[in-house]
Amino acid sequence: xxxxxxxxxxxxxxxxxxxxxxxxxxxxxxxxxxxxxxxxxxxxxxxxxxxxxxxxxxxxxxxxxxxxxxxxxxxxxxxxxxxxxxxxxxxxxxxxxxxxxxxxxxxxxxxxxxxxxxxxxxxxxxxxxxxxxxxxxxxxxxxxxxxxxxxxxxxxxxxxxxxxxxxxxxxxxxxxxxxxxxxxxxxxxxxxxxxxxxxxxxxxxxxxxxxxxxxxxxxxxxxxxxxxxxxxxxxxxxxxxxxxxxxxxxxxxxxxxxxxxxxxxxxxxxxxxxxxxxxxxxxxxxxxxxxxxxxxxxxxxxxxxxxxxxxxxxxxxxxxxxxxxxxxxxxxxxxxxxxxxxxxxxxxxxxxxxxxxxxxxxxxxxxxxxxxxxxxxxxxxxxxxxxxxxxxxxxxxxxxxxxxxxxxxxxxxxxxxxxxxxxxxxxxxxxxxxxxxxxxxxxxxxxxxxxxxxxxxxxxxxxxxxxxxxxxxxxxxxxxxxxxxxxxxxxxxxxxxxxxxxxxxxxxxxxxxxxxxxxxxxxxxxxxxxxxxxxxxxxxxxxxxxxxxxxxxxxxxxxxxxxxxxxxxxxxxxxx
Amino acid sequence: xxxxxxxxxxxxxxxxxxxxxxxxxxxxxxxxxxxxxxxxxxxxxxxxxxxxxxxxxxxxxxxxxxxxxxxxxxxxxxxxxxxxxxxxxxxxxxxxxxxxxxxxxxxxxxxxxxxxxxxxxxxxxxxxxxxxxxxxxxxxxxxxxxxxxxxxxxxxxxxxxxxxxxxxxxxxxxxxxxxxxxxxxxxxxxxxxxxxxxxxxxxxxxxxxxxxxxxxxxxxxxxxxxxxxxxxxxxxxxxxxxxxxxxxxxxxxxxxxxxxxxxxxxxxxxxxxxxxxx
Numbered sequence: 001x002x003x004x005x006x007x008x009x010x011x012x013x014x015x016x017x018x019x020x021x022x023x024x025x026x027x028x029x030x031x032x033x034x035x036x037x038x039x040x041x042x043x044x045x046x047x048x049x050x051x052x053x054x055x056x057x058x059x060x061x062x063x064x065x066x067x068x069x070x071x072x073x074x075x076x077x078x079x080x081x082x083x084x085x086x087x088x089x090x091x092x093x094x095x096x097x098x099x100x101x102x103x104x105x106x107x108x109x110x111x112x113x114x115x116x117x118x119x120x121x122x123x124x125x126x127x128x129x130x131x132x133x134x135x136x137x138x139x140x141x142x143x144x145x146x147x148x149x150x151x152x153x154x155x156x157x158x159x160x161x162x163x164x165x166x167x168x169x170x171x172x173x174x175x176x177x178x179x180x181x182x183x184x185x186x187x188x189x190x191x192x193x194x195x196x197x198x199x200x201x202x203x204x205x206x207x208x209x210x211x212x213x214x215x216x217x218x219x220x221x222x223x224x225x226x227x228x229x230x231x232x233x234x235x236x237x238x239x240x241x242x243x244x245x246x247x248x249x250x251x252x253x254x255x256x257x258x259x260x261x262x263x264x265x266x267x268x269x270x271x272x273x274x275x276x277x278x279x280x281x282x283x284x285x286x287x288x289x290x291x292x293x294x295x296x297x298x299x300x301x302x303x304x305x306x307x308x309x310x311x312x313x314x315x316x317x318x319x320x321x322x323x324x325x326x327x328x329x330x331x332x333x334x335x336x337x338x339x340x341x342x343x344x345x346x347x348x349x350x351x352x353x354x355x356x357x358x359x360x361x362x363x364x365x366x367x368x369x370x371x372x373x374x375x376x377x378x379x380x381x382x383x384x385x386x387x388x389x390x391x392x393x394x395x396x397x398x399x400x401x402x403x404x405x406x407x408x409x410x411x412x413x414x415x416x417x418x419x420x421x422x423x424x425x426x427x428x429x430x431x432x433x434x435x436x437x438x439x440x441x442x443x444x445x446x447x448x449x450x451x452x453x454x455x456x457x458x459x460x461x462x463x464x465x466x467x468x469x470x471x472x473x474x475x476x477x478x479x480x481x482x483x484x485x486x487x488x489x490x491x492x493x494x495x496x497x498x499x500x501x502x503x504x505x506x507x508x509x510x511x512x513x514x515x516x517x518x519x520x521x522x523x524x525x526x527x528x529x530x531x532x533x534x535x536x537x538x539x540x541x542x543x544x545x546x547x548x549x550x551x552x553x554x555x556x557x558x559x560x561x562x563x564x565x566x567x568x569x570x571x572x573x574x575x576x
Numbered sequence: 577x578x579x580x581x582x583x584x585x586x587x588x589x590x591x592x593x594x595x596x597x598x599x600x601x602x603x604x605x606x607x608x609x610x611x612x613x614x615x616x617x618x619x620x621x622x623x624x625x626x627x628x629x630x631x632x633x634x635x636x637x638x639x640x641x642x643x644x645x646x647x648x649x650x651x652x653x654x655x656x657x658x659x660x661x662x663x664x665x666x667x668x669x670x671x672x673x674x675x676x677x678x679x680x681x682x683x684x685x686x687x688x689x690x691x692x693x694x695x696x697x698x699x700x701x702x703x704x705x706x707x708x709x710x711x712x713x714x715x716x717x718x719x720x721x722x723x724x725x726x727x728x729x730x731x732x733x734x735x736x737x738x739x740x741x742x743x744x745x746x747x748x749x750x751x752x753x754x755x756x757x758x759x760x761x762x763x764x765x766x767x768x769x770x771x772x773x774x775x776x777x778x779x780x781x782x783x784x785x786x787x788x789x790x791x792x793x794x795x796x797x798x799x800x801x802x803x804x805x806x807x808x809x810x811x812x813x814x815x816x817x818x819x820x821x822x823x824x825x826x827x828x829x830x831x832x833x834x835x836x837x838x839x840x841x842x843x844x845x846x847x848x849x850x851x852x853x854x
Contacts, residue, residue: 004664004672011663078659082627083720084676085648092676 001088005095014070019103022063026056026107030114037118049118050133053111054204057140058176060107061148061203064100068152069168071096076156097149104145108137129463140204143228147175147202150235157239174200175231199263202228223263230259283383284417287339288410294360300334300405302327306427309401313434313461317341317387317394318379321401328372335363335402338409341380349373361399362406376402389435391462393520395529395536396420401457419529423455436461439475441516441534454533460520469494472512476519476540489540493517493548517548578604578727580624580758581636587619587628587782594619596782602758606750607787608769609762610847611779617762618656620779621732624760625653637728637758649677652721656732658714660705666692666716667701673720691719695749711742718749725754731761735768747772766844776843778850785850790843797841797849800829804836817852819845829854 009015033052075081075096081089115133148171155167173179179197186193202224237252287293308322319341325333337343339361346356346363348371355366365374381388385398394400397417399409404424411418432438432448438461442450450457460475467474467487472494497512516534528548529536537548580602587595594616611617622628624635626642635642640650660669670691674684692698695715700708708716714734721729734750735743751772753759760777763769769776770790778785778793786793804812806824816830819842829845831854 001672001675004668004675007668008661008663074661074663078661079655079657080676082622082625082655083648083653084673085646087645088649088676088678 001092002095005092005099008074009071009096009099012070012074015067018063018066018070022059025059026110029055030110034114034118038121050115050129050136053115054136054140056107056111057144057203060104060141060145061175062172064104064145064148065152065168065171067103068097068100068149069156069164070152071100072153072156073164097153100149101146104142104149107145108141111141112137132463136204139224139228143225143232144203147228147232147235150232150239151175154235154238175202177201177203180205199227202231226259226262230256230263233259284410285415289412294362295408295410296362296406297408298334298406302330302333302404303424304404304426307401307429307457309428309430311387311430311432311434311459313387313389313392313432315388316379316381317400318377319401320375320377322373322375323402324373325404329367331367333365333367333374333404334406335365335376335404336361336399336407336409337363337376337378337402338382338385338399340382341378341400343376343378345375345377347375347377349375351375361409363402387459391436392432392434392438392459393462394459396423396456396458400459403456420456425453425455425532427451427453428457430457430459432459432461434461437464439464439466439516439518441518441531452533456531458518458534458536460518462520464520470498471514472497473516474519475516493540497548578638578756578758580728580760582624583634585620585623585630585634587616587623587630594782595623598782598784600777600784600787602760602787604756604758605774606753606759606761606772608773608776609760609779610766610769610776611762611764612851613764614781615779616782617764617779618732621730621760621762625651625730646678649724650726650728652723652726652729654714654717654721654729654731654734656736658717660708660713660716662706663704665702665704666697666708666719669705669716670720670723673723677724679724687723691722694722694752695719696745711738711745714738714742714746715749718746722753725757727757729753729757729759731759733763734761735763735765743768766842766847770843776847778847780851792846793850794841794843794846796847797829797845799833799838800831800849800854801827801839801841801845802830802834802836803827803839804834808836815854817848819848 030053033049037049072093075093080092084092112133116130119129119133151171155164155171158164158167180194180201183194183197233252233255237249237256240248240252288295303326304323305326306324308324310320312318323335339358343356343358343363346354346365348354348368350370352368352370354368354371354374357364363376365376382394382398382400384393385395385400386393387400395417396403397409397419399407403420407420408418410416428442428451430440430442430450432440432450434448438448438459440450440460441456441458442452442454445451462477464475464477467476467490469491474490474494476490494512501511512535514533518534518536519538519540520536528538535548540548582601583599585595585598586593598620609617609620619628623630624642626635626644626647629643632643633641637647637651640647661672664672667688670688671684674687679687692701695718697712697715697719700712700716703712705713705716718731718734721731731750735746738746747768750759750761761769761773773790775787775789776793777787801819803825806821806826809818809826809828812828812830812834814830814832814834816828816832816834818826818828820827827839827845829841829848831849831852
């Protein structure tokens, strides 16, 4: 019967036309992409080819949908189910679907081979990127195409050609790229639409800022596996329901519920796709601009002397923070901790529970009279400010650790995190248990352990690399536009900073020497942040570093401000 | 001797009962299933071949329950609307059915040759199903019924939609079916069944009215069949039904005794009397 299945499949004129046309289109386009990448290899990276190959995900979806529908319809039309035994009918259909699965696997293999070949050709072979490519192929090609196959099988059983065609169009619309774009277009009116359309957006996210984050931290979002499986199982449930096999239906239903749970409730499900500015910003706006959302600003009446932080990053951030304060006799202590982190315990040094209250971002801890340091244990996930297995993006402005006093986190005038200028320098000892290397503005004493004095701490992890040039550390995304990973641009930026220092005979305390430049911007964040020990910028431009150097020194040198102040954007005096 | 046994078969679609407590047994022979549209013929046949699930041991053939997964391999079934894979030739299609029925490779070609021979499809052997005429396609359907010499053959309206010549051809094929088998073919056209069936099962509103020979069924219209001049029709003041009109004479059946020439009843008239319960 396998030969019959092959014969039936490949003699079908419509299937032949679809497959030949698809093969031609894919080959021509991939040749074009490869040609561009080879000829402009200085400007392109192997990641660009991976992104380009995502264009084919929906194309493959449509091809497989049509092939599986046509194949199953021809079986349906022949009434084979009625004429031969159930077992034989099922076996025959399985052979047909296997052929479709082979086509899907061939396509995935081709995509994989192309990407690996380009990586090798560009001498950019990287194990992590290879893992990203394999996961991408599995999710955006294989599983997405399996979903298409399942949809085709289901639609073939619908009576009436017109109804079937309408369902094919509906499936292409629902599981295609349009809902995401429509939701994005309506985002000024409502964010609730995207909460609905996200459930159907199983293919690669189309919007630019979503894709760029594959370069800086997040490869594939794990919950998309659960979402795609959810839909595959849902269609299998409908198909199994027709056969009235209750045990199969129950198993599929259980699988659907598990997938739905993982997609909607798993801690990493809170991570925005790439921390897109839209999602992070809209969340901040929605939360902080609601009437009644607590927003306070009150300087601390105590000083933190030291933070001992143990952070664990798996599916979300879990933290145990010991806070040493100067005055242990106060009645209560005010801290600010971003509200999406939920406090589990507050303890004294004897591990006795301390009374505390939480109001949004604001924590009040009551002294039991016998403490020498406060331990706060919390965990959570903060959306676009992600901390999970794929990466970490925790700027200090987020207050991802309890900051003394009541600080305003959101700057409504600039629709971004508020930059704090008055944090005192404090001793930090931080250890991060994460699946990948973590970068911090503090000095590393060992792997993912940092120690030092600073006014604030920023943590980053992901597809980042570190380069040191003339005592300046630059942490940058390896797969971003070439200027970020270009050694020449990095050197030019640092050289430019030093030159401007020399030109202006800058005070040594303003010098960029010994500082870290993080070329990785969190969402809803001011463009440039210059702090006492690190600089955070969105990207490096091939302009010899002028775009960073000039505002940096303009602020310090022209106004003679204290080096502990924070610079914001370009010559913004309002945050001094 | 093969035996088909049905015990208390009921079938509903939603709340609407289609088959009502059917019970009968059939042994080797050719049986016609006759009934008006909506009588439940197709539903009954689908229950017999296992397409519609039935309670255990309600439908058995040679004591094999119709719900068994291999049941359909032992029967030959021609559905009401038969289609083949358009891209397959007659021979390929029959070979496919042989594989589906689990036949040995060594037997397949012989079976295909026999089936093609019995249904006179030799000239169409290598023609694709898409290019077959309606009659040829139906013959292909009958050919696949005969593969493996099944002891139980079910055909749902095998001649519907065919021209007269093709109907006769198919009836000829059917009369040459193996005698050692139970063959049931349904139709709502009496002429299809009259000469080819050993017995006729008359069905109406989900019930079996009778299972008898054509002659005995015709006898139900004994003394109820009349031939009267056409102009006298309008004068009749009783229940009657016009069966045939020819020249200036009409044949009618009536449950009332009429003062007219009694005619020898035909199967059709006997069937109509049974359906109308006259």
